[in-house]
Amino acid sequence: MENGKLAYAENLDTELGFGSTEFHVIRAADEVNPKLLYFYLRRPDFRSAARAAMVGAAGQQRVPAHHLENLPISLPTDPREQTRIVELLDQADALRRQRAEADAKLARLLPALFRHHFGDPLEGNVPFKTEPLGSLLSSIDSGDSPRCLDRQARPDEWSVLKLGAVTWGRFDDAQNKALPSDISPDTSLEVRTGDLLFARKNTLELVGATALVRDTRSKLLLPDLIFRLVPRDDAKLTKEYLWCLLSQPSMRSRLRSIASGAAGSMPNISKGRLEGIEIPLPPIATQRVFSRQVHAALDMETQAAASAAKLETLFQTLLHRAFTGELTARWREAHLREGVQELARLSRA
Numbered sequence: 001m002e003n004g005k006l007a008y009a010e011n012l013d014t015e016l017g018f019g020s021t022e023f024h025v026i027r028a029a030d031e032v033n034p035k036l037l038y039f040y041l042r043r044p045d046f047r048s049a050a051r052a053a054m055v056g057a058a059g060q061q062r063v064p065a066h067h068l069e070n071l072p073i074s075l076p077t078d079p080r081e082q083t084r085i086v087e088l089l090d091q092a093d094a095l096r097r098q099r100a101e102a103d104a105k106l107a108r109l110l111p112a113l114f115r116h117h118f119g120d121p122l123e124g125n126v127p128f129k130t131e132p133l134g135s136l137l138s139s140i141d142s143g144d145s146p147r148c149l150d151r152q153a154r155p156d157e158w159s160v161l162k163l164g165a166v167t168w169g170r171f172d173d174a175q176n177k178a179l180p181s182d183i184s185p186d187t188s189l190e191v192r193t194g195d196l197l198f199a200r201k202n203t204l205e206l207v208g209a210t211a212l213v214r215d216t217r218s219k220l221l222l223p224d225l226i227f228r229l230v231p232r233d234d235a236k237l238t239k240e241y242l243w244c245l246l247s248q249p250s251m252r253s254r255l256r257s258i259a260s261g262a263a264g265s266m267p268n269i270s271k272g273r274l275e276g277i278e279i280p281l282p283p284i285a286t287q288r289v290f291s292r293q294v295h296a297a298l299d300m301e302t303q304a305a306a307s308a309a310k311l312e313t314l315f316q317t318l319l320h321r322a323f324t325g326e327l328t329a330r331w332r333e334a335h336l337r338e339g340v341q342e343l344a345r346l347s348r349a
Helices: 034-041 044-052 065-069 079-107 109-118 239-247 249-258 271-275 284-322 329-348
Strands: 129-132 137-142 159-161 176-178 196-199 210-212 226-231 278-281
Touching (some): 034 044, 079 109, 109 239, 196 239, 210 239, 239 249, 239 284, 249 271
Antiparallel strands (some): 129 278, 159 176, 196 210, 196 226
């Protein structure tokens, strides 16, 4: 185990396995189901304690063996009870993995829809006319980054977006810092539903990340590291198409090529260079069909994220009960069927 990561070795009856010195190899005693021990080590309280016990220099920290050797563990003594608990946790864990696999497929839906409608407009084999981005926008709004409090804002407070709000291509309004009460907010910089936000400065890998604001808290301000791109009403350009275009790998590569910066600093994309990027313009009717599909796909993503969160909560509840004596035969009789049905429903949602 290194940095709290865990793996359970299975199917080694016919194969010889080796572990490096970076791992702790943990073997259960004969009277302990090894999979039950594995699940115990996945408990959040154990993992927190393991992280707190790490020793070594930064970047080379590890959990010392004596921390594990002296760890008090309370497990059911009846082997049949251990097996029943493992079977239940295995089933719940398998459903979590199914949910993760479904979410991974869903994440590929938008890129697939884009390629279906438009191919890769930057490959040069799609007969779309192009125009400079600057000619298609009514404005590129710049924000401001005053010194903020080192905490997230409360619902009634003004706040400023952090760069992480757009870094991964999906808008996250929780990524903010509270604005001090003695600073008056520039309300013209408030982030609004429908905004298209562009990270003008970041690492070379992440510069140019773009996110569409489908929903947001109020009193949230644009920082100076993020542009707001505002298409002209007559530009025949939908925000959804522009968002997905700017997120295409080929376009991200082009954006990185126009970023500049001194050695050791984060690359920056200036307004002037961004305005000069050529934007392919498919028929507006096709863009509008695509835009409707984008919102349908994002609705599915939102529902899936909520299901995944509930599924994780249910799994953690089972994990907690398994090692506090609460996952008893009586509890399973009362709750197992409904719990497993709920887990299965959420894994499909």
